[in-house]
Amino acid sequence: MEEAIKHLKKDKDLVKIIKEFPAPVLKKGTKYFSALVRSIIYQQLSGKSAQSIENKFLSLFPKKVVKESLVLALKDEDFKKAGISPQKMKYLRDLALKFTDGTVNPKGFSKMSDKSITLHLVSVKGVGVWTTHMFLMFTLNRLDVLPTGDLGIQKGFKILFKMKNLPDEKKMNKLSEKWKPYRTVACLYLWKLADRYK
Numbered sequence: 125m126e127e128a129i130k131h132l133k134k135d136k137d138l139v140k141i142i143k144e145f146p147a148p149v150l151k152k153g154t155k156y157f158s159a160l161v162r163s164i165i166y167q168q169l170s171g172k173s174a175q176s177i178e179n180k181f182l183s184l185f186p187k188k189v190v191k192e193s194l195v196l197a198l199k200d201e202d203f204k205k206a207g208i209s210p211q212k213m214k215y216l217r218d219l220a221l222k223f224t225d226g227t228v229n230p231k232g233f234s235k236m237s238d239k240s241i242t243l244h245l246v247s248v249k250g251v252g253v254w255t256t257h258m259f260l261m262f263t264l265n266r267l268d269v270l271p272t273g274d275l276g277i278q279k280g281f282k283i284l285f286k287m288k289n290l291p292d293e294k295k296m297n298k299l300s301e302k303w304k305p306y307r308t309v310a311c312l313y314l315w316k317l318a319d320r321y322k
Contacts, residue, residue, distance in 0.1 A: 125294055127152070128267060128306035132313075135302055137284055148312035153263035156230040157223050158190045160245070163255045164215050165208070180206040188232045195220035215250025222248050238266050261308050268305040272296045280314025 129147060133139045153159050165176040182188040184202055197217055203213040217270065222228040228248060233241055241264070242256040257271035269275055274291040281291045285299060303310040 125309065128309040131306055132303060132310055138303070138310060138313065141284065141317055145313060145316045146236075148309065148316075150262070150265045150308075150312075152265045156233070156259075156263060157192060157219070159259060159263040160219055160251065160255070161190050161195070163258050164212055164219065164250050167212070167250070167255070177207040181208060191221045192220040196224065207298060212250065215248070218249040219251070238269060243278060261311070265308075267308045270296065270300055270307040270311065276309075276315045276318045277311055279318040279321070280311070281315050284314065 125147060129142060133142055141196055161181075162178060165178050169177070181203075182190065184198065184206060185191070200210075200213065203210075203216070208216065219228075223230075226243065236244070238260050241260060242253060245251050245256045245259065246253065254271060254273045257269050257274070260266040260269045261271070275290075278290040278296070281296055281299065282289070283289065285291075291299070300307050300310065
């Protein structure tokens with residue numbers, strides 16, 4: 125992390141933000157399936173309601189540990205009781221099925237590029253580019269991810285570069301070129317910046 129921050133401090137715009145906030149921390153995750161389950165539950169929901177649904181869903185499992193076989197064994201009614209929508213129920217079952225039959229094989233992730241992992245995961249219903257970006261950043265700790273579809277990141281760019289409107293993907297890619305190969309770390313600062321101006 126020190127090396128990343130040292131590199132990012134070379135940017136005259138970003139250095140001001142780096143000095144204002146404490147250094148971010150990235151904790152590597154090892155439970156790939158449960159990380160993706162969580163990201164599906166959290167899609168298009170506010171943090172509080174998503175957390176409540178996640179807690180209810182986890183309580184369906186022994187010791188609150190989500191396993192593929194246990195998800196596949198759940199009845200429609202179980203999902204409903206936990207507050208999982210019918211659409212997300214399909215997504216979670218598809219995820220469990222693809223982990224079980226080997227369509228998604230997390231053992232190879234350490235040797236795969238970010239792009240390959242993204243292509244691999246979007247084969248699962250309900251897993252889009254945003255979900256894979258979050259997985260790459262917060263579970264695999266890949267250091268050069270730029271989630272251009274994330275509203276918080278777009279807002280961070282807008283504030284940092286004093287823009288009138290939210291930037292598009294092309295603009296964000298161009299402006300973040302100098303942050304490579306540590307765009308994940310830059311994004312952690314952009315989220316903090318966006319949160320401050322909520």
